Amino acid sequence: MGIFSILERDNKVLYYPLEDQKVWGFSEKIKGKSFVCINTSLPYDKQVFTAAHELYHVWFGSSGEIMISEDAQEPDLSDEIELFANRFAAEFLVNEELLRQEIQVFNMDKDNLNIKDIVRLSSLFVVPYRTMVRRLHEIGVLAKKDFEKYISYTDEEADTWKNRLGVSIPERKNKIGLSDLADKALDLYERNMITYEKLEYLLEFAELTPEEMGIKSVNQYQPPTDEELDVIMEE
Known part of the structure; x- marks a missing residue:
């Protein structure tokens, strides 16, 4: 070990x-x-x-x-x-x-x-x-x-x-690893205990993104257009 x-x-x-x-x-x-x-x-x-x-x-x-x-x-x-x-x-x-x-x-x-x-x-x-x-x-x-x-x-x-x-040693220069921070952050997100933005913030400490962790970006809320509102009101 x-x-x-x-x-x-x-x-x-x-x-x-x-x-x-x-x-x-x-x-x-x-x-x-x-x-x-x-x-x-x-x-x-x-x-x-x-x-x-x-x-x-x-x-x-x-x-x-x-x-x-x-x-x-x-x-x-x-x-x-x-x-x-x-x-x-x-x-x-x-x-x-x-x-x-x-x-x-x-x-x-x-x-x-x-x-x-x-x-x-x-x-x-x-x-x-x-x-x-x-x-x-x-x-x-x-x-x-x-x-x-x-x-x-x-x-x-x-x-x-x-x-x-010509001898060398393994290279691990400038590595960033914050123990199980990423795992705990993802666990909280998957249990809907933190927002996507909070997940982004926490992962940033480890120079990671949600996309790198297999989490797709959530779509921001888009209000309906005037035409869509008209259709809704007619229904």
């Missing part, structure tokens, strides 16, 4: 392209229900990491934190709770046994990994480049000097290597 499916199972997950790319996501509990927001203006690997990070807050009761980055490259590492959430996300997404297995499968020299190996591994596990660097150091594959060398690479430099090596 993917990280997004796990997160959506017991929480209302909102996917929205926030303008501020320093904000990766946040979680909040409202009236006993957990809400999580993922910033979809970020690259997909960062959305994956954000989902795992927020899952920590939901599971361990520390919701309400905004996952923010000073330089848009990685979330805050100064707050203790955020450190725990980041560590949880890294271990959840990059299992040590599986990571060592993949290093072996791709014939990488575990004692001398290079930038190409790290970029390929980050793409394989769909996690941010710097997350993979930290994870490799945590399990003892990257020595401290190599860790310090590779952690200094910026997102732009890592992306350049991805382009050079």
Whole structure:
């Protein structure tokens, strides 16, 4: 089961392209229900990491934190709770046994990994480049000097290597998904509890239209013409 499916199972997950790319996501509990927001203006690997990070807050009761980055490259590492959430996300997404297995499968020299190996591994596990660097150091594959060398690479430099090596990650940029808002709106409309105009208004939040949901536009009321009135009066 993917990280997004796990997160959506017991929480209302909102996917929205926030303008501020320093904000990766946040979680909040409202009236006993957990809400999580993922910033979809970020690259997909960062959305994956954000989902795992927020899952920590939901599971361990520390919701309400905004996952923010000073330089848009990685979330805050100064707050203790955020450190725990980041560590949880890294271990959840990059299992040590599986990571060592993949290093072996791709014939990488575990004692001398290079930038190409790290970029390929980050793409394989769909996690941010710097997350993979930290994870490799945590399990003892990257020595401290190599860790310090590779952690200094910026997102732009890592992306350049991805382009050079022809590796890619799934694309889910600027996705909008507001949990089951559309379904609830359609249910209310089908039960004649809201008007067509209200349905349009609610669906607009998710950048959807009634027509896209299989609902045809209702005809606006047209008063009868003078000729039609004359016919009616004669009957």
